[in-house]
Amino acid sequence: MLKRFWGYFSNYKRPLIISCICVILESIFELVIPLLMADIIDVGVPARDTSYILIRGAEMVVCALIALALGAAYAHFGSIAGMGFGAELRRAEYKKVQEYSFSNIDHFSTSSLVTRLTNDVTVLQNAICNGIRPVVRGPFMMVAAFIMTVILNPKLSLIFLAAIPILGLFLYFILRKLGPMYGQMQKALDKVNRTIQENLIAIRVVKSFVTEDYERGKFAEVNSRFRKTSEGAFHYAALNMPCFQLVMYSTIICILWFGGNMVISSSMQVGELTGFLSYVLQILNSLMMISNVFMMLTRSVTSCERILEVLDEPIDIKDASVSRDPDGTVKDLQPGLEVSRGDITFENVWFKYDKDAPEYVLSDISLNLGAGQTMGILGATGSAKTSLVQLIPRLYEATKGHVLIDGHDVKEYSLVHLRDAIGVVLQKNTLFSGSIRExxxxxxxxxxxxxxxxxxxxxxxxxxxxxLPQGLDTVLDQGGVNVSGGQKQRLCIARALLKKPRVLIFDDSTSAVDTATESRIRHALAHDLPHTTKIIISQRISSVQHADQILIMDNGHINETGTHRQLLDHNEIYQNMYWSQKKGAKA
Known part of the structure; x- marks a missing residue:
C-alpha cells in the first residue's frame, strides 16, 4: 500500500528527504545536551570551575538553538511535502472520477466521493505533515538514547527490557479495537455529508412542504450516530496516554530506586544518573511518538483503503482508440474514424445496469435511424427510454449486441470524437455558476x-x-436557480446546439416549455439542422407526431415502430396516449 502512495511524492521527494535529514540532525544535537549536562554536574560543579560550567552551558545553548533551527526547517519542508502529497493525491482521485462512466459513479454515493476526495485525503495529508517527525525521530532517538544509557550504565538500562513489552501489549489491544472503529466513523461521516447535500439541493422542496422539523430530526439522527462512533473511537485512542504514563512513571520510579542505591554505594555518580534520566525521558518520549504514529497510521490505513477503492475502480467503458500522455493529453490512435453522417443502428442490444441483476432493462433492441431523420420515442415511465439513448454516446455500455453509428460500432470511435459528435440534452438540466455566456x-x-x-x-x-439587462453576461446562481425551468431547458438546448452535432438527443428536454414554444423549436431545428439526426424522448405526442418514425417502448422492449398515422390506426398504447392527451387538451 505504501508503494502505491509513494508515487504521489514524485514532485516532492526533495522536501521530504530534507525534512527527514533535519529531524535526524535535530535529534543528534538534542542527544548531545544530556552529555554536556552530565559533565557540568560531575566535572564543573565538584571542581567549582566557573569557566568550565559556562563553556559547557554555552555549548548546550548552541546545541539547543541549532536544534530549534532544524525543527523550524523541518516544519517548512515537511509542510511542503505533506501538502504537495495531498494535492497530488486529490488531483489523481479527481482525474479518475472524471474518467468514470455512469455505471462507475453508480457504485459510490456522491457524498461518499466528496468525503474520499476531501476528508480522507486530509487525514493522509495531516499524517504526512505531522508524522514525518515522529516516524523519523521516534525510532532514531529511541535507539540512540538507549545506546547512550547502555554506555552510561548497562545494568540500569535493563529496566527497559521489561517496560517496552508492557507498553507494546497495551498498544496492541488499543489498535485492535480502533481499526474497525475508524472505518465506521468515516462511513458515518459519509451519511452526514449525504444528508446535508440532499437537504441543500432540495431546500425549496423542504420549505414548500414545511418539513424543516423532519429534516432537522433526520440530520440529528445521523449527526448523533457520527458523534457516538467518533466518541467510541477516540475513547480507545485516549487510552494510549494513561497507559503510556503508567509505564513511563513506573519506569522512572524503578530507575530512581535502583539508580539511587547505586549512587549511595558509589557505583554511579549523580551526574551520570541525571544524564541517564534525561536519556530515559528521551526514550519514553520516543516511545510515545511511536505509539502516536501507530494510532495515526491506524486511521490513515482506513482512509488509504477508501481512496484506493476510488483509484482502483475498474473503468467500465474503456476508450480503446485513444491513449494519454503522462500529462493527460489525449492522443488519437484512429484520427480518420469520425461520425460523418449520423446513421444509427441497434443490433440485438440487451442492457442491464448491474451485471449481476436477474433481469435486463433493455431486451433484444433492433432498430435503424437514417442520417438526418427524426425519431420520437414514447412510452410509460420506467419503459427504459432514457436507458436506450444513453447507449449511443456510451454513457453506459450495451451488455450484449452492438450499437452502430455510420456502420461502425460505437466502441471503435474515440470517446472524445463520439461524444463531441453527439449533442445530448439530459432529462435533468444542469447549469453552472457563472454567466449565461460561460x-x-x-x-x-x-x-x-x-x-x-x-x-x-x-x-x-x-x-x-x-x-435581461446584461443579456448573455447575466450571472446565473448555482444550478441556475434564478431562471425558470423552461428557460433552463432552452439554455441547455442552445448549449448542445453549439456543438453542431451530427446526432442530437432530447431526453424529455422540453417538458417545462409550452407547446407553442416547443413547436417553434421543432420547426427551427428542422430548418437550420436538416442533416442532423434527431432523437426526441417525450411524454407528449405533439412533440413527436411529425417525426419520421415513432418508437413505442414498453417495459424495455420495442412495442412497435411507425409513423403517427400508422400507430394511431392500430397501436393500442399510442391510441390510449393520444386520446387521453387530446381529451385533456379539450378539457
Missing amino acids: NLLWGNSSASDEELMWACRIACADEFISR
Whole structure:
C-alpha cells in the first residue's frame, strides 16, 4: 500500500528527504545536551570551575538553538511535502472520477466521493505533515538514547527490557479495537455529508412542504450516530496516554530506586544518573511518538483503503482508440474514424445496469435511424427510454449486441470524437455558476457572439435573454436557480446546439416549455439542422407526431415502430396516449 502512495511524492521527494535529514540532525544535537549536562554536574560543579560550567552551558545553548533551527526547517519542508502529497493525491482521485462512466459513479454515493476526495485525503495529508517527525525521530532517538544509557550504565538500562513489552501489549489491544472503529466513523461521516447535500439541493422542496422539523430530526439522527462512533473511537485512542504514563512513571520510579542505591554505594555518580534520566525521558518520549504514529497510521490505513477503492475502480467503458500522455493529453490512435453522417443502428442490444441483476432493462433492441431523420420515442415511465439513448454516446455500455453509428460500432470511435459528435440534452438540466455566456460556451469554447445567438434563436432562448439587462453576461446562481425551468431547458438546448452535432438527443428536454414554444423549436431545428439526426424522448405526442418514425417502448422492449398515422390506426398504447392527451387538451 505504501508503494502505491509513494508515487504521489514524485514532485516532492526533495522536501521530504530534507525534512527527514533535519529531524535526524535535530535529534543528534538534542542527544548531545544530556552529555554536556552530565559533565557540568560531575566535572564543573565538584571542581567549582566557573569557566568550565559556562563553556559547557554555552555549548548546550548552541546545541539547543541549532536544534530549534532544524525543527523550524523541518516544519517548512515537511509542510511542503505533506501538502504537495495531498494535492497530488486529490488531483489523481479527481482525474479518475472524471474518467468514470455512469455505471462507475453508480457504485459510490456522491457524498461518499466528496468525503474520499476531501476528508480522507486530509487525514493522509495531516499524517504526512505531522508524522514525518515522529516516524523519523521516534525510532532514531529511541535507539540512540538507549545506546547512550547502555554506555552510561548497562545494568540500569535493563529496566527497559521489561517496560517496552508492557507498553507494546497495551498498544496492541488499543489498535485492535480502533481499526474497525475508524472505518465506521468515516462511513458515518459519509451519511452526514449525504444528508446535508440532499437537504441543500432540495431546500425549496423542504420549505414548500414545511418539513424543516423532519429534516432537522433526520440530520440529528445521523449527526448523533457520527458523534457516538467518533466518541467510541477516540475513547480507545485516549487510552494510549494513561497507559503510556503508567509505564513511563513506573519506569522512572524503578530507575530512581535502583539508580539511587547505586549512587549511595558509589557505583554511579549523580551526574551520570541525571544524564541517564534525561536519556530515559528521551526514550519514553520516543516511545510515545511511536505509539502516536501507530494510532495515526491506524486511521490513515482506513482512509488509504477508501481512496484506493476510488483509484482502483475498474473503468467500465474503456476508450480503446485513444491513449494519454503522462500529462493527460489525449492522443488519437484512429484520427480518420469520425461520425460523418449520423446513421444509427441497434443490433440485438440487451442492457442491464448491474451485471449481476436477474433481469435486463433493455431486451433484444433492433432498430435503424437514417442520417438526418427524426425519431420520437414514447412510452410509460420506467419503459427504459432514457436507458436506450444513453447507449449511443456510451454513457453506459450495451451488455450484449452492438450499437452502430455510420456502420461502425460505437466502441471503435474515440470517446472524445463520439461524444463531441453527439449533442445530448439530459432529462435533468444542469447549469453552472457563472454567466449565461460561460454556460453556453461549454458547447463550443470558441463560439462567437453570432454563433451564441444563433443557437439561442433556435432554442427560443433569445426571447428572454434579450429582456435581461446584461443579456448573455447575466450571472446565473448555482444550478441556475434564478431562471425558470423552461428557460433552463432552452439554455441547455442552445448549449448542445453549439456543438453542431451530427446526432442530437432530447431526453424529455422540453417538458417545462409550452407547446407553442416547443413547436417553434421543432420547426427551427428542422430548418437550420436538416442533416442532423434527431432523437426526441417525450411524454407528449405533439412533440413527436411529425417525426419520421415513432418508437413505442414498453417495459424495455420495442412495442412497435411507425409513423403517427400508422400507430394511431392500430397501436393500442399510442391510441390510449393520444386520446387521453387530446381529451385533456379539450378539457
